[in-house]
Amino acid sequence: MKELRIESVTKRYGSVKALYRVELTINPAELMVVMGPSGCGKTTLLLAILRALTPDEGHIRIGEEDIDQIPVEERNIGCVPQDFGLFPHLRVYENIAFGLKVRKYPEVKIRERVNELMHTVNLEGLESRKPKELSSGQKQRVALARALATDPYVLLLDEPLSNIDEATKAEVRINLKTIQKKSKITTICVTHNPEDAFNLGERIAIMHFGKIVQCDTPQSILKNPRNETVRKLIAPMYIILSNRETGH
Amino acid sequence: MTKDKFELGIIVTACAVVVYMLISIFYLYVAVGESWSLVWSALFESRVHGAIAISVSSAFIVGALAIAAAVPIAYLLAYKNFLGKGMLETFLIELPQTFPPVTEGLVYLLMFRPIGLAYTYMAVIIAKFYVSAPFTISHVTRRFKEIRESGLDVMAKSLGAKPRDILSRILLPLSSRDMLAGFSLTWARAMGELAATLVFAGAVPWKTEIIPTLVYLTAAETPEVAIAASVIAETLSILALLSFKLIARERP
Numbered sequence: 001m002k003e004l005r006i007e008s009v010t011k012r013y014g015s016v017k018a019l020y021r022v023e024l025t026i027n028p029a030e031l032m033v034v035m036g037p038s039g040c041g042k043t044t045l046l047l048a049i050l051r052a053l054t055p056d057e058g059h060i061r062i063g064e065e066d067i068d069q070i071p072v073e074e075r076n077i078g079c080v081p082q083d084f085g086l087f088p089h090l091r092v093y094e095n096i097a098f099g100l101k102v103r104k105y106p107e108v109k110i111r112e113r114v115n116e117l118m119h120t121v122n123l124e125g126l127e128s129r130k131p132k133e134l135s136s137g138q139k140q141r142v143a144l145a146r147a148l149a150t151d152p153y154v155l156l157l158d159e160p161l162s163n164i165d166e167a168t169k170a171e172v173r174i175n176l177k178t179i180q181k182k183s184k185i186t187t188i189c190v191t192h193n194p195e196d197a198f199n200l201g202e203r204i205a206i207m208h209f210g211k212i213v214q215c216d217t218p219q220s221i222l223k224n225p226r227n228e229t230v231r232k233l234i235a236p237m238y239i240i241l242s243n244r245e246t247g248h
Numbered sequence: 249m250t251k252d253k254f255e256l257g258i259i260v261t262a263c264a265v266v267v268y269m270l271i272s273i274f275y276l277y278v279a280v281g282e283s284w285s286l287v288w289s290a291l292f293e294s295r296v297h298g299a300i301a302i303s304v305s306s307a308f309i310v311g312a313l314a315i316a317a318a319v320p321i322a323y324l325l326a327y328k329n330f331l332g333k334g335m336l337e338t339f340l341i342e343l344p345q346t347f348p349p350v351t352e353g354l355v356y357l358l359m360f361r362p363i364g365l366a367y368t369y370m371a372v373i374i375a376k377f378y379v380s381a382p383f384t385i386s387h388v389t390r391r392f393k394e395i396r397e398s399g400l401d402v403m404a405k406s407l408g409a410k411p412r413d414i415l416s417r418i419l420l421p422l423s424s425r426d427m428l429a430g431f432s433l434t435w436a437r438a439m440g441e442l443a444a445t446l447v448f449a450g451a452v453p454w455k456t457e458i459i460p461t462l463v464y465l466t467a468a469e470t471p472e473v474a475i476a477a478s479v480i481a482e483t484l485s486i487l488a489l490l491s492f493k494l495i496a497r498e499r500p
Contacts, residue, residue: 052399052402071405072402072405072406073406073407073408073409073410074408078406078407081399087400087404087418101417102404102408102409150407
């Protein structure tokens with residue numbers, strides 16, 4: 001369990017500021033949701049944490065360690081991208097085992113860990129399937145198991161529910177929360193969907209035009225939105241909550 | 249109605265081109281006509297056998313070398329940014345396909361004759377490699393770039409993969425079909441190469457004489473030998489290309 005600290009991170013694309021002095025601290029084992037409209041810089045933030053891109057300014061720390069100079073392969077950050085990013089030529093078992101194999105774990109340990117994760121994410125019996133033979137929900141669980149396999153310090157989830165059909169969304173949401181709680185991995189999840197954000201996050205950081213405009217618990221944000229931008233972004237939640245109260 | 253006529257015009261034009269191309273490919277078999285017996289006997293000539301052996305073996309070697317060359321070049325072009333990268337890509341892939349092969353043969357003759365490589369089997373390989381390898385390099389480079397754009401390599405890195413893991417566990421397995429497709433085109437192009445080989449390697453039977461040089465040199469005096477060699481070359485090329493395509497059909 002480690003803390004993730006994003007300190008004044010800025011990333012520009014030409015004159016556009018994709019991230020502007022982003023400050024965010026995610027507590028050890030916390031599930032933080034970054035919510036904002038498309039193009040607000042959420043994915044850029046994840047890529048900066050992963051170091052798939054280099055920020056122009058600022059620092060990222062995991063625990064006490066400044067990871068700016070650490071390459072992607074040594075950061076030990078798990079990632080589940082929006083399209084799941086499964087290796088199409090590898091079977092489910094091999095996808096989950098990938099990180100352990102490249103780290104040269106003994107074969108017995110790999111088998112043990114993969115079987116444990118297959119059980120955790122409820123994928124038993126699917127180990128020899130190729131990604132193209134899986135539903136989107138199953139693909140996501142494989143991607144999650146693969147990201148968790150190496151016991152990462154931090155887990156990044158990019159729009160984890162956007163490719164999941166409505167019928168299974170609620171179940172997937174609960175699964176995600178349960179697995180995150182169980183694994184106790186500091187997690188940052190980005191989404192554009194207020195309902196997903198408020199159902200998943202222990203705290204929510206609202207992002208707009210590359211800036212964090214408010215970061216608080218879901219209840220506090222609903223009670224005290226900092227400004228009109230936040231109020232507009234979370235407006236669908238007021239409707240959902242009032243529908244729930246009136247039983248619609 | 250106007251739209252239908254327009255579409256009909258396109259289809260008729262396409263059909264005309266298809267017929268022209270198919271005739272160009274298969275006319276040789278018709279042209280043999282009544283000389284099949286002469287062609288048949290020419291098939292048993294030692295010089296024809298030598299040309300087939302040199303052509304086929306050198307084309308396979310060039311195909312294998314092209315794959316060995318394509319992987320590092322594709323990695324460089326897909327993953328590294330440097331000044332003049334676009335220009336280098338043009339020089340490695342497009343220029344060899346458009347550069348006059350006869351000129352390249354002369355360049356190699358000037359470069360390698362002093363060290364005794366001219367008119368040797370090695371000269372056949374060198375000449376064929378220059379004009380044929382770009383097909384494989386182009387296929388593999390395009391695939392490596394596609395994989396990079398898909399972000400799969402970043403996923404692999406986030407799981408701890410080093411460049412050698414990414415190459416061996418992601419790039420190579422996901423490019424195997426493209427390598428085979430590139431190999432088949434390189435092989436076919438190497439089989440048909442004439443000018444650079446003739447200038448640099450000459451046409452010494454059972455040493456450097458390949459089917460195209462045999463056809464070129466015998467067409468006037470012993471046309472049946474030229475026709476026999478052409479029939480063999482064309483049949484081999486068609487069969488090999490179809491087989492390679494069949495193997496490379498499915499992508500994981």
